Amino acid sequence: MKTILERLKLPVRAGQSPSPTPSSGDRRTFLRNSALGGLSLGMMFDGQPERELEYTTQNVNRASKPSDLKITDMRIAILQGVPFTSPIIRIDTNQGLVGWGEVRDGASANYALMLKSRLLGQNPCNVEQIFKQIKQFGNHGRAAGGVCGVEMALWDLAGKAYNVPAYQLLGGKYRDEVRLYADTPEGKTYEEFAENMKKRKAQGFTFLKMDFGIGMLAGQPGMLVGADVWDVKNQYGNSKQMKVGNYGMTKHPFTRVQVTKKGIDKLVDHVGRVREIVGYDTPMSADHFGHFDVNTAIQIGKAMEPFRLAWLEDLVPWFYTDQWKQISDAIDTPTLTGEDIYLKEEFIKLIDAGAVDMIHPDLASSGGLLETKKIGDYAEEKGIPMAMHFAGSPICMMANVHCAAATENFVALEHHGVDVEGWEDIVTGLKPIAQNGFVKVPDRPGLGVELNEEAAKRFLKKGGTWFAPTDVWNTKDSWDREWS
Template sequence: MNKFKHLFQLLKDRPEPSISPKQPTDLPAGDRRSFLRNSALGGLSMGMLLDGKVEQEMEFLTQKVQKASKPSDLKITDLRVAHLVGVPFGSPIIRIDTNQGLVGWGEVRDGASPNYALMLKSRLLGKNPCNVEKVFKEIKQFGNHSRAAGGVCGVEMALWDLAGKAYGVPVYQMLGGKYRDFVRLYADTPEGKTYEEFAQNMAKRRDQGYTFLKMDFGIGMLADQKDALVGAKQWSVRQQWNDREPGKFGNYANTKHPFTRIQVTKKGLDQLVEHVGRVREIVGYETPLAADHFGHFDVNTAIQIGQAMEPFRLAWLEDMVPWFYTDQWKQISDAITTPTLTGEDIYLKEEFIKLIDARAIDMIHPDLASSGGILETKKIGDYAEEKGIPMAMHFAGSPISMMANVHCAAATENFVALEHHGVDVAGWEDIVTGLKPIADKGFVRVPDKPGLGVELNEEVAKRYLKKDTPWFAPTDSWNSRDSNDREWS
């Protein structure tokens, strides 16, 4: 009897372990304690075989109890990065380590510097990653619009991954639960040199199961066409993204749309109409078809192009002018019936709120790796939902960032579709483990595993490592803070 009394006392005094995914997390705290004790006692018949050695019996009885993660004591001990390229663009992967062996994965937005994340390390060390919103509020001052938000957003993804793993639940559950089990994807489609080749590419997308497509067209297509454009000869209109092309009037890629003064002629509009019309014939009208990458021109030309496209019932016209021209967006939206959309470069909810309250756009389009991360993007979506505005989501990164998007999309009511730029990247899905396939017939099944639901497959991911860069090398030079971060006096 003394041995049993000793054993019961050890069980009684043992600290409550963290709940693993296979344990009943829906029980009240007191019932969970009873469950764990009863589960341990259920093995007494085996434990007693250890010939009265109580400490060994306790070790045997509790060998399957998770001891590593106690959320209240979880602390960040390190942050490192590995810069992947070709997935489909450059995507620095963040790894956050903790004192309990849990690892959180995040991702800096495509095309952004890993330093945007590394500079945050000194603000993270020693913090409990489960306090996601508190930590986010402390670091969000170091983000800004577009790629400058990449570090803050990537860290926020990794914090949610850690919090989910610590509590044994998927991220969407911590956001209030899910509205859907599957997240719809939309895919860009390579155009091809001929319409026949384009038709083959579209057929390939249909065979892959995609039910929502996007195409690119704009004034770059008219660059060599006689009398199609006014005022374009001195600009490199084909170089919408190449900011190293100087041009005679300046850098076209870095000149805001209204300041190029390029116009489209009737002949140019007719050629765009013919092109989109043929694409629509190939796609058919059953499949939603969105459009992007029109070029740099003023609000008047945007309205002309928008009105010309109305017969084709496009799903949306994206980023026709920069997102911060709220009044111009309202001019465009009021003048055409095709839905308008912007937002992939906006950081935080405040600028989305301005566009929504002004009824300047018909849909919002945050990129979670720029908009503030998982929770901020859900807040953006929730605000838009209250105003009757749908949300599509921009994404062009690795499966790590995709899964952050998937959890947010699952938990947001007004979500429509998530972009997938890595459809044609060989081996893209193998960069992570835990979910296979990721994209299945144009949808992603929302995972029920803790955190983001995937782990980095280091063997495969190393194939995409940027040349002459280290693989999660030590980052001790970023350990110390060298400024006062307080934003008020």
């Protein structure tokens, strides 16, 4: 049987010097203390070194033991005005680690809650495995919000469990700072718009985006053909239901709205004056043109060529691959789409067809951090750059920042909350978040930030609850296998 001292003898690691031998004066004390401690252990666990080790390390913090980490709960609080509506996900574990995620802006929290029964008891460090189990419950647009939000929270937990930032788990980073691009409110006059542009430049943004389209021509004589039967001024969910249908919910080719020469000249004058304000040293992209067909898209695209816009975004819906190729082949300004595409397969179709010049995933719809990196990596191999769409809270922004840092062909990330007072206070761990048009990539574990509950509660949706119990979602009630 090994002696007590032999059992307690610690191994020497490679490259490490052995512990110094006690001096003769200290030896009696050392042996007496060691023997007494060892004697008590020997009497308790004689011949059971595993139990001895467990006993001697009983006060060691085991909260970062990744192999034993399990999901125990998931709850949600819905924030409003950040800048839109964003459900925040909190995933709890058996070791006290908390993971934060976010359902995409404007999406239902139920898209995430329905996944809870598939997550309980799982090890969150198995991110890709869990993603493959739940990705069937996502779809294009906001329907992907639950799957993507959960995936964000899993990476946050995995990073915290292994004590590394999320980008490190994605393969490391290409950059220390992530470039932002900012929307700019136009204002009622060009003078007001000029002040808004000056404000953006003073904030340090080096990349801007503007909106212009046929909505600004509506109601003016001689500008549009076939627009009087539609609510053309409103292209979103606020469109009025007209006799011919809802403009905001009618796909572009089916409105049959056209722009006249006079209307195109008006758009040219508008963009030209904006370009004069911004100057040509700053990249400027454009979005939200309205619902019209591929022919009108080409006409507008050609008219914009003198202004060297960084891209024209979402001229027609993303799924019309052939029409996108028609537009891209016909104009010299880069084309871009993708903020509503779920998973890499549809991006691959657009890229392989040569249909767009750039891709534009929204990480909260495209599949989360790893899937978006896969999308970017595929595009990079084909020589296609990637900008990233984003309009949520700092939780989702940091998920985007880690993905952007880890993806080589990344260009710029949208920041839609620039003017939201208190936006940066929603989280702790990185302050300021945006500085001179960039975000420093955090080196803290996981996403690198924690929810600041006191500040975030100011954005709680009216009538909403703050991470209330969600036990009603605990039980799985369907067979999920997609094959037989």
